[in-house]
Amino acid sequence: xxxxxxxxxxxxxxxxxxxxxxxxxxxxxxxxxxxxxxxxxxxxxxxxxxxxxxxxxxxxxxxxxxxxxxxxxxxxxxxxxxxxxxxxxxxxxxxxxxxxxxxxxxxxxxxxxxxxxxxxxxxxxxxxxxxxxxxxxxxxxxxxxxxxxxxxxxxxxxxxxxxxxxxxxxxxxxxxxxxxxxxxxxxxxxxxxxxxxxxxxxxxxxxxxxxxxxxxxxxxxxxxxxxxxxxxxxxxxxxxxxxxxxxxxxxxxxxxxxxxxxxxxxxxxxxxxxxxxxxxxxxxxxxxxxxxxxxxxxxxxxxxxxxxxxxxxxxxxxxxxxxxxxxxxxxxxxxxxxxxxxxxxxxxxxxxxxxxxxxxxxxxxxxxxxxxxxxxxxxxxxxxxxxxxxxxxxxxxxxxxxxxxxxxxxxxxxxxxxxxxxxxxxxxxxxxxxxxxxxxxxxxxxxxxxxxxxxxxxxxxxxxxxxxxxxxxxxxxxxxxxxxxxxxxxxxxxxx
Numbered sequence: 001x002x003x004x005x006x007x008x009x010x011x012x013x014x015x016x017x018x019x020x021x022x023x024x025x026x027x028x029x030x031x032x033x034x035x036x037x038x039x040x041x042x043x044x045x046x047x048x049x050x051x052x053x054x055x056x057x058x059x060x061x062x063x064x065x066x067x068x069x070x071x072x073x074x075x076x077x078x079x080x081x082x083x084x085x086x087x088x089x090x091x092x093x094x095x096x097x098x099x100x101x102x103x104x105x106x107x108x109x110x111x112x113x114x115x116x117x118x119x120x121x122x123x124x125x126x127x128x129x130x131x132x133x134x135x136x137x138x139x140x141x142x143x144x145x146x147x148x149x150x151x152x153x154x155x156x157x158x159x160x161x162x163x164x165x166x167x168x169x170x171x172x173x174x175x176x177x178x179x180x181x182x183x184x185x186x187x188x189x190x191x192x193x194x195x196x197x198x199x200x201x202x203x204x205x206x207x208x209x210x211x212x213x214x215x216x217x218x219x220x221x222x223x224x225x226x227x228x229x230x231x232x233x234x235x236x237x238x239x240x241x242x243x244x245x246x247x248x249x250x251x252x253x254x255x256x257x258x259x260x261x262x263x264x265x266x267x268x269x270x271x272x273x274x275x276x277x278x279x280x281x282x283x284x285x286x287x288x289x290x291x292x293x294x295x296x297x298x299x300x301x302x303x304x305x306x307x308x309x310x311x312x313x314x315x316x317x318x319x320x321x322x323x324x325x326x327x328x329x330x331x332x333x334x335x336x337x338x339x340x341x342x343x344x345x346x347x348x349x350x351x352x353x354x355x356x357x358x359x360x361x362x363x364x365x366x367x368x369x370x371x372x373x374x375x376x377x378x379x380x381x382x383x384x385x386x387x388x389x390x391x392x393x394x395x396x397x398x399x400x401x402x403x404x405x406x407x408x409x410x411x412x413x414x415x416x417x418x419x420x421x422x423x424x425x426x427x428x429x430x431x432x433x434x435x436x437x438x439x440x441x442x443x444x445x446x447x448x449x450x451x452x453x454x455x456x457x458x459x460x461x462x463x464x465x466x467x468x469x470x471x472x473x474x475x476x477x478x479x480x481x482x483x484x485x486x487x488x489x490x491x492x493x494x495x496x
Contacts, residue, residue: 006068006150013072013278018061020283021080025054028088035095042110046091046332049117053087056121060128067135070150070426072271072278075418076131078445083124086393086448090329091117093322099333100323106381108336116332116339116396120448123395123407127447130415138419153429155273159473160432162222165466169216169248175209176251186251207362211465214262216248217241218466221266222431257454260290262462265438272425272434330393330449338380338400347376348400356397360457373397374453391454394447410447417444430474436467 006014029051036047057080064076099107108116177183224237245259252258271278326334342348355372358364369375377392377400394414398406421444424437440463443455 006070007275009275009277010070010072010150014065014074014077016278016280016283017073017077018065020280020287021061021077021084022058024084025057025088028084028092029054031092032088032095035092039095043091043095043113045110045114046095046117049114049121050088050091053083053117053121053124056125056128057084057088060124060131063128063132063135067131067422068139068150069422070152071422073268075421075425075441075445076128078441079127079414079418079448082446082448083120085325085329087117087120087124090326090331093326093329094331094333097319097322099326099331100320106337107333108339110333112336112339113332116335119399119404119407120330120332120395122404123411124448126408126411127415127418130412131418134416134419138423150426152272152426153434155269155431155434156429157222157226157431159430160469162219162226165215165219165222165432165469167219168212169214169219169244172209172211172213173216173244173248175205176213177247186247210252211461213248213251214258214462215465215469216244217262218266218432218435220244221435225270225431257458258462261439261442261458265435265442268425268438268441269431269434272438328391328449330391330396334381335393335396338377341380342376342400348373348397350401352376353397353401353406356392357452357456359453360460362460372453373401374451391449392451393449394452394455397451414444414447421445428470430470432466433470436463436465436470439463440467 032047032050036044060076060080060083064074064080067074067076107113177186220237220241224234224241227234227237245263249259249262352371352373355368356374359369359372359374374392374397377397395407395410398410400406402409418441421437421441425434425441428434428437440459443450443458443463446455
């Protein structure tokens with residue numbers, strides 16, 4: 001097996017992120033042990049799976065260190081971050097502060113919740129093992145030179161001009177906001193509709209608009225980078241970019257992930273090629289800003305929906321903010337709430353699992369979505385088919401559908417996808433392709449908290465369009481006459 005070397009900046013940056021993750025894990029373990037020792041009670045048994053989960057996470061960090069991907073934040077580290085949230089932080093929040101009263105689903109028993117935590121540990125361990133095996137096999141096929149330095153592909157502006165992406169994005173924006181009324185309706189809080197009016201009927205045009213709308217943000221980001229390289233002013237580009245984030249990304253029902261992950265993907269694209277190290281202060285600041293944004297955006301969205309839902313205004317404070325994390329951390333109390341109904345009815349199975357996978361595919365019958373595992377899970381936790389907003393993690397749907405073999409099967413697939421996404425980020429050099437690869441890494445690292453429906457949906461609407469455009473454009477620019485063709489440069493080979 002060949003030995004590979006990473007630059008000092010990459011190693012130092014990875015170490016900073018890993019030490020932050022270790023600190024979170026250790027703090028969660030200490031708080032959980034203290035609670036079990038001093039307080040105890042029905043949630044005291046959560047401490048044992050938290051301890052085992054901590055061991056899995058620490059082993060996973062060592063696997064990430066040994067992988068030497070050349071990336072400062074690889075997909076496995078992103079996955080471990082979500083697993084720390086699900087398997088360590090969420091149980092501790094429940095132990096010390098409870099689940100809160102702002103949720104309308106019925107929680108499960110504490111015994112079932114403890115079982116859910118142990119199932120999650122098995123999933124995390126299987127993913128880490130799969131990623132480790134993929135890393136070993138990948139290194140055996142790598143360079144033979146023991147002094148080979150791992151490098152990420154050089155970032156190039158092509159093969160698509162920023163203007164093309166900007167025009168496509170603007171077309172998508174017009175399809176979303178075809179008149180003044182749709183704009184004012186959106187700004188007034190009607191953020192849930194696809195178009196906000198009847199000028200653009202739901203159908204192929206709506207789908208096209210949703211697919212190309214995010215390209216506006218990508219095109220403006222590419223334009224800003226190009227002008228910066230040329231030494232030209234870029235402040236006005238950022239003004240348009242801020243507006244694009246609000247209208248092009250915020251118009252997806254004010255979905256926080258659509259906004260945040262698009263921005264994070266752009267940051268990853270640039271950080272992967274940077275020669276600077278990621279410092280502890282900047283990392284903590286980034287995590288803090290993300291937390292503030294998610295809570296603030298969630299509170300804003302809930303406030304905008306008060307008139308239509310008749311619900312009470314969301315609580316504001318440290319404890320409610322901590323409890324709001326549980327919805328996005330696969331709370332064991334929520335997941336366990338679906339287990340009695342699932343066991344009694346036997347409703348979950350291979351068919352419902354496949355229908356969840358097909359759910360985001362445009363054109364499939366709506367009745368399939370209503371019979372998917374996601375829809376059944378929402379019925380199980382709400383005891384009503386009205387709710388559709390609760391996330392069903394991929395691994396837990398695997399458990400409900402196939403038992404423990406389903407959990408391990410999902411882990412095998414996700415571990416391979418983590419490896420593939422790292423390879424994509426390392427080898428794709430064109431800006432659009434690198435951006436798409438970063439989005440892929442962000443979403444395949446989240447099976448701990450989100451389902452296959454969300455992962456595939458975001459791949460279709462956000463990651464695949466720039467990847468496909470980059471691939472098609474790159475192929476169209478290749479010389480057709482092989483005899484007279486000029487050998488491509490290193491950057492062109494990496495971009496393709």
